[in-house]
Amino acid sequence: MDSAGSGYRFVRAQAHAELARLAARPFDLTAPGALTSDRLRALRASGAGYDLLYGTQRVDEAALAALRALAREADAAGQFRRLMAGEVMNRIEGHESENRPVQHFASRNAFDDLPDPFDSGAARPAVALAREQLERLRVFLAELDSGAAANAQREPFTDLVHIGIGGSDLGPRALYLALQPWRQGGRRVHFISNVDPDDAAQALRGLDLSRTLVNVVSKSGSTLETLTNETLARRAFTEAGLKPERHFLCVTGRGSPMDNPARYRATFHMFDSIGGRYSATSMVGGVCLGFGLGFAAFQELLRGAREMDLASLAPEPSANLPLLAALLGIWNRDFLGLPTLAVLPYSQALVRFAAHLQQLDMESNGKAVTKQGEAAEFDTGPVVWGEPGTNGQHAFYQLIHQSRTVVPCEFIGFRESQFGNDVTVQGTTSQQKLLANLFAQVIALATGKNDANPNRRFPGNRPSLLLMGQRLTPRALGALLAFYENKVAYQGLIWNINSFDQEGVQLGKVLATRILGQFQRANAGGKPPGKPPAGAQDDPLGRALLEAARVV
């Protein structure tokens, strides 16, 4: 099984050649008798509360066998096991890189009643820290609940403003919005992410700051947007006659510039080896979700994620939903040549889930270098996008059904609604209408339809997956989150790329700093930015763009 030493390469795998051969004639979903009841039932896998239906993918038994062979050749499950056990796998061999383990799994390893296959493993310190922080959060929230912790007038805090960006924003925000029925006693969470000053102005507007907590989240403690927004928010508190240090919390890495207890009512820590886009189950998500939804709901979310993590260790794709979905995604991306992936939840609660997945997937696998530092001569992560159905049906599905651009779709559905507040119109409930539309799309995209009017033809053969859960509870949401995290990880392991760094964000930061220099000089001296002070680093292109855009 341990065949994935530095010898394995995706494009050199035997299974790769076989898949390339098979992709010349992918399974035709539109052929008479191709899509049958038997196929729909047979191509189904289950785990951690979900069913994954993949009968509407363009795969036959030969393609599925070759995908399984690919997973074996890559030792995908073995690699994933080592990843979860805490091996140093965030690295590029022979080049400077982050060179550390990947430890978000530890943040939900919080349940003694669930098995721990790596009890004495390298993940131990991260698990210990995660459990310690979780206990601190429990105590902190209990004090808010009991009234032991309150504002200067002994009134309870009603609102929390979460300041973070990227991984410190998208995941927590998507999860909070997805669990509104669990909101506690009128508490509300607000989010500020963008350095655009209008973001903070809008979020702070109308809040009773005396009853508001602010949680500042930055692992490095040096994220420009977050520090700037913290300054804006502190000013608002000071102007309101309030002491920021009695209202501000922070989540940061131990020893970061932000790790300064004098400035914060409470400080929570996250482990350095947890990447931002994988941090929603750490304190990064914990503080705002615990405040807004209660500690028990956050714990349930962790339990669901942990259950999916454990299910992701199964070596066979038929028992491992993330691995199975990863393989089908690789089939679509590399062998059928489809560059995007639409994630289409039939659940309004998941309105910002695709925005989180964009970071998770595209920042992890939008890479073109192997773990050995070679140019990747194959396509990696797709462009991920999507909106909830049925809304999307009335928006962009036109292109998915009828244009030449084939878009693989991942549908997500739940048998029950969250609130259970439904109405029967024309003999069916809204939830049944929602599901009828979901299933209709799965079939229509696969089979298509001919018509005498060429403008009413549907070519079909648009592949889709259907991930079905029972009800979008905190536990189900945790499992869904981990499903996608682990799917993305599996794809990176099979492509043999490093899914855990993000060097592609650096160049923009460097250039932005230079252009900021132009602004600084303009602000400071009133000198025309065309004439920077002697010795300062000049940036002719940045200056030219500022002028062409008529900004200076």
Place this chain on the structure above:
Amino acid sequence: MDSAGSGYRFVRAQAHAELARLAARPFDLTAPGALTSDRLRALRASGAGYDLLYGTQRVDEAALAALRALAREADAAGQFRRLMAGEVMNRIEGHESENRPVQHFASRNAFDDLPDPFDSGAARPAVALAREQLERLRVFLAELDSGAAANAQREPFTDLVHIGIGGSDLGPRALYLALQPWRQGGRRVHFISNVDPDDAAQALRGLDLSRTLVNVVSKSGSTLETLTNETLARRAFTEAGLKPERHFLCVTGRGSPMDNPARYRATFHMFDSIGGRYSATSMVGGVCLGFGLGFAAFQELLRGAREMDLASLAPEPSANLPLLAALLGIWNRDFLGLPTLAVLPYSQALVRFAAHLQQLDMESNGKAVTKQGEAAEFDTGPVVWGEPGTNGQHAFYQLIHQSRTVVPCEFIGFRESQFGNDVTVQGTTSQQKLLANLFAQVIALATGKNDANPNRRFPGNRPSLLLMGQRLTPRALGALLAFYENKVAYQGLIWNINSFDQEGVQLGKVLATRILGQFQRANAGGKPPGKPPAGAQDDPLGRALLEAARVV
């Protein structure tokens, strides 16, 4: 100039052959001296309050000349003029189709101080109706403002729930969220779109219904999702002891099943020939925007849209921003083969603008049939997606910078913030930081950067556009909306496809109705859905999928 009879075909145009030849060696933005100050200044066009900078597209003078020639061969500006004049252009020749004019331009033709080039044209009736409805809205809102119209306790209405889906939701929602600084006296607008019952449950939660208006929007008056959500909302009012007909408004086509004054406090009409995705400047957007932001702000929005419409009549791309952007988009889609388009506003206020553009662009141009009913043997509209910057930088820009999947980017920026509530940190304001990041991305994507570490290389040659405005006011937002509407229209005219129908949404509706039959039978008789009543239309695949997904 009138060369675009039925003889014109995109792939047969002389300019098409020339562009295909040129695309083999597109302009190399990474070559030394390629991206210069002169180029950035020279490749700039202006109109209706915006500058369009396109020096970071992969075009040289030969490609630009060929694109201009393509516009002439297609008679793009002449076709657009006929479109705006009210000619019947929503049609497929020789086949059953909607066969009507395209009249959303009329909804902002409301200003006697602006020129009207089609004063006696076919658009007159639509203009007359639009102005009449606008005046009715003005009076209605004035009565709310003065207190002449109020609830049963003579209290003012504070909240409005907007119920609609697709074009009756995405545009109004994106515009409302974009103009929060203009919100009037604490009034709030809420949106319900999805048939998912949790959408309505969440939106209605916590509202004081006695002070709430509900605006139901459906041109046909028969949209399943909207009628279902109206039923849910009416039930909530009845249960609260309130009379729905004193709280409910509607926007619909004259004579639709919804056009029933007994059921609504007020009814506003929209013209039948306005497609949903183009309806935000009609009463579809007018009622909620007027309520939330005031009539004057809505009028300013219309003025900006009208100004961009008029600027879109210029025959030369250099003076016509939508036409210029359309041509560059066609270059990227058809000649450089790039399947997606990222729209990246550096303005948090535009947080849902890309969701609106997804419908506008993908439902308009996600087509594969020409206006003559022939198979389109070329690619049409791209997959449109995006999120505001700087947020996106911390999310998906990794893929844009470093993966092999090249994503053309359309950046949108404003020189000033909306609120003007800013802070100086490290010598620059947040607005300056926002712009510095924007400009840094434009340059970084174009030029790339070499590095000894292969994981830190940026290949560059990622094309982008930069649309710069002064400040995101209602007028600037109206112009931005019309810029994209008219860009999409121009692309359809040049591709010679019908951008104004949406046959691709029909198949899903038909299949959903069949699957609903399964639910109806299950609900009614308690009979297992495997045995439908004799004579009922059976749907074996739908039933199989319901069973495979364990829903029945």
